[in-house]
Amino acid sequence: MSWNQSDLSSPRYGYDFVVATTQSSINATLKLFLSNLEEPVVNYCFVTNDNNEQTYIEWDKLMVLTDNLDPFTVPNGLDSTDSRVQKLFSARFTGGFRAQLGLPGGNYTDDIVILGGEYSAHNRIASAAKTG
Numbered sequence: 001m002s003w004n005q006s007d008l009s010s011p012r013y014g015y016d017f018v019v020a021t022t023q024s025s026i027n028a029t030l031k032l033f034l035s036n037l038e039e040p041v042v043n044y045c046f047v048t049n050d051n052n053e054q055t056y057i058e059w060d061k062l063m064v065l066t067d068n069l070d071p072f073t074v075p076n077g078l079d080s081t082d083s084r085v086q087k088l089f090s091a092r093f094t095g096g097f098r099a100q101l102g103l104p105g106g107n108y109t110d111d112i113v114i115l116g117g118e119y120s121a122h123n124r125i126a127s128a129a130k131t132g
Contacts, residue, residue, distance in 0.1 A: 045096030
C-alpha cells in the first residue's frame with residue numbers, strides 16, 4: 001500500500017498527521033542504540049523467608065549471607081555437600097536471574113522488530129474484535 005492509498009486522513013480518525021517508517025530504519029536505529037548502550041548488570045535473587053515464602057533479597061544482603069559467593073558462578077549439578085551449595089542452602093537461596101540491557105556480544109544481525117504480516121497491530125485489533 002502506498003501513502004496515497006491510506007485511509008488515515010479520514011476525519012473519523014481525527015489524525016492531524018501520520019508518520020511512517022520502515023522496518024529497516026527501526027531495526028538500524030535500535031541496533032545502533034543498543035550496541036552503544038552501557039547499562040549495569042542487574043541481579044534479582046530470591047530467598048525463602050521465615051514464613052516459607054519466596055521473597056526478594058537485595059544483592060548486598062545475599063552477598064553477606066553467602067560470604068560473597070555469587071550464585072551465578074556455581075556450576076550446575078554439584079553435590080549437595082559442596083561448600084558453595086551449602087552456603088546457598090544456609091542463605092535459603094531459591095533462585096534468581098541476572099540481566100543487562102543491550103545486544104549479546106555487541107553484534108546482532110537478526111531483526112529486532114518485524115512489521116506487518118499476521119502480527120501487525122491492525123490484524124491483532126481485527127482478531128480481537130471478532131472474538132471479543
